[in-house]
Amino acid sequence: MDCLEFRRRLAAEPQSRDPELRAHRESCAACAAAWERAQAFEHELLAALDVPVPAGLADRVLLAQATGERRQQQVRRRHVAFALAASLLLALGVGGYGWRQLDARSLPALAVAHMPGEIRSLDLVQPVGAPAIAAGFADRGVSLRGPAPADVTYVHDCPVGPYKTVHLVSRIAGTPVAVLYLPHNQVAQARDFHRDGWHGRIVPLDHGTLVMLTDRGGAPHFDAVARGWRVAIDGESGAQVAASGGVEAEPGQLAP
Amino acid sequence: MKRLGPVSLVVNPRQRQFEALTRAHAGDLYRYAYWLCGQDALAQDLVQETLLRAWKSLDALREAESAKPWLLTILRREHARLHERKPLDTVELDDNLAEDAAWASPERHGDAAELREAMSRLPHKYREPLLLQVLGGMSCEEIAAELDQQPGAVMTQLFRARQKLKSILQGRRPEVQHGLP
Numbered sequence: 284m285d286c287l288e289f290r291r292r293l294a295a296e297p298q299s300r301d302p303e304l305r306a307h308r309e310s311c312a313a314c315a316a317a318w319e320r321a322q323a324f325e326h327e328l329l330a331a332l333d334v335p336v337p338a339g340l341a342d343r344v345l346l347a348q349a350t351g352e353r354r355q356q357q358v359r360r361r362h363v364a365f366a367l368a369a370s371l372l373l374a375l376g377v378g379g380y381g382w383r384q385l386d387a388r389s390l391p392a393l394a395v396a397h398m399p400g401e402i403r404s405l406d407l408v409q410p411v412g413a414p415a416i417a418a419g420f421a422d423r424g425v426s427l428r429g430p431a432p433a434d435v436t437y438v439h440d441c442p443v444g445p446y447k448t449v450h451l452v453s454r455i456a457g458t459p460v461a462v463l464y465l466p467h468n469q470v471a472q473a474r475d476f477h478r479d480g481w482h483g484r485i486v487p488l489d490h491g492t493l494v495m496l497t498d499r500g501g502a503p504h505f506d507a508v509a510r511g512w513r514v515a516i517d518g519e520s521g522a523q524v525a526a527s528g529g530v531e532a533e534p535g536q537l538a539p
Numbered sequence: 540m541k542r543l544g545p546v547s548l549v550v551n552p553r554q555r556q557f558e559a560l561t562r563a564h565a566g567d568l569y570r571y572a573y574w575l576c577g578q579d580a581l582a583q584d585l586v587q588e589t590l591l592r593a594w595k596s597l598d599a600l601r602e603a604e605s606a607k608p609w610l611l612t613i614l615r616r617e618h619a620r621l622h623e624r625k626p627l628d629t630v631e632l633d634d635n636l637a638e639d640a641a642w643a644s645p646e647r648h649g650d651a652a653e654l655r656e657a658m659s660r661l662p663h664k665y666r667e668p669l670l671l672q673v674l675g676g677m678s679c680e681e682i683a684a685e686l687d688q689q690p691g692a693v694m695t696q697l698f699r700a701r702q703k704l705k706s707i708l709q710g711r712r713p714e715v716q717h718g719l720p
Contacts (some may be wrong), residue, residue, distance in 0.1 A: 294701055296672075296679060325673075328704070332674055333655035334573050337583060341565040344590045345558060351591065483636040 289314050297321040358386035391476040391483055393444035394463055394494045398481065404452050405438040405459040405499070411438050419449050420516075425466045425491070428518030448494075453508045460501040460508050463494040465518065484509070489517045557594050571611060572675075574666070575657060589614040590661070601720050611675050612685060615667075631688050657707040665700035668693050689696050 284307045292304060293314075308315045321531050386392055416431040419438035436459070437452035445464060451462040473486045482502040486493045486509050493512055548559075557700050569587060572582035600609055628714075658666065671677045671685060678698070684688040 291698065295697040324701070324705070328654060329673060331651040331658065332570060332574060332670075334570055336566040336569045337579070340569055340583060341561050341587060343583075344561050344565060344587050347587055348557065348561075348591055348594050354595075427546075471654075 286311060286314055290317060291469050292320050293318060293428055297325045335462075346482065351471075359380055363479045366391055390446075390465075390470070390485060390494065391478050393446070394496055395478050395481045396481060397441065397443045397450075397463070398461065398496060398498075399443070400459070401439075401450060404439070404450070404526065405461060407436040407452060407459075408454065409436060412500070416515075418449070423447055423449050423464075425449070425516065426481070427515050429514040429516070432508075451512075455501070455504040458501040458504060460504055461496040461509065462512060464488075464491055464494070464512070465494070466491040468492055486513075488513060491516070491539070553597060554598075557597060559588050559708075560593065560597075560600075560606055563674055564592065564607055567607065567674060568614055570703055572614055572618065574670050574674070575614075575656060576615075576621075581621075585614055585617055588617050592617070604694055608681065608685070609679060611677075613672065615685070646707040653708055654704070657704045661700060663702055665696055665703060668696045670695060 284303050286307075289304060289307045290394055291310070292299065292301070298396075308318050336479045340458050408416050410433065413431050416435055416438050417427055419440060420427055422440045432453055434454045435451055436454050437450070439450045440452040441463070443450075443465070446465045447465040449466070451464070453460050453462055462509075468491060470485055470487045473484065476485070481496050481498050483496045484502075484505045485492060486495070491507060493516075495501075495508055497504075565586060568586045569582055572585040572589075573579065575584065576582055589610060593610055599605060661669070668682050668686060671682045672679075675682075677685065679690050679693050682688075682697075683693045686693065
């Protein structure tokens, strides 16, 4: 390394510890003196640049960071709470929709929904004959085992939802009670229900289910109507079994 | 009376790293920012913004040794962002700078004031590499990488930066020589 290169390097990198620079410095008195002057200038420069740092600067930065971070956490917590609430609402909505769908397919709902189209049948007063009743049941593949009640004013084979039913109207003391018999579909227990202005009762028979409906105060006659149809459908023996401890022991109570 | 045990504050490692980073480098960052922009309040804002940005991308910092150049890079970008519509050249130094004993000592005050004045007149393209070298402790190669320039160009800028400082001082101090050391 020559003096010119040394001076060029010294001017650009006075604090360099390059061994080549040191070697030249040790062999050249003029360059060593130049190096000393350069170091003095660097020392002076560094001192001039070393401005005092405002007190508490680092702490203020940390405070700003910690405050911002807490705010972010609060925002994140709020978002999580919002997401949870939204999820809960969605779950409730889905659950509610599912429950409504399930409820709409329940036997009381289907039976009540069937009635507006058949409402005029409740106004009929002329009794239909026993042969017509037997024929109505026969259409559904059911043979009556006992005498049909005498006060039947309507008989028809009606689809109720997915069920093929025999739709009848029994009149007791002038009050009509709609009766739906679902052959081959048996509920576990008897239950009363009240829905959309209709009083109803579901009663299991030996080989099917009886649904009674009234919107004209016929509920007190449910026991008598059920007894009459049990005798007709299940026969005298079936009615006796039911009367001695069957499902109609507490017909007014909703089954669990 | 039941004696209570020592209070233990559980601080997560990331937060601890940031606190150490801040305490270790806030001073250097401030000096660099001050000489970059020439204003105390703006320099403090730049330091705060730099460190808050560093907090957000702290996971990018792998080695403690690279912390300072990493922070200086962030600060440079912040400063450039603030001044992207303004030309960067000489700065008017803030006279409201807080004084400390060293800064105000009689034997240094005059020299430091002259050099500060000279630094304030130094064009930005010379001042920036000089600050990265003197305050940032960077080599020519590191400065070249930081400024996206060739190492030879950086060496020339550093050479001329010192030449210009001495040239400015020459008018005030007859004993200061011009040219190569």
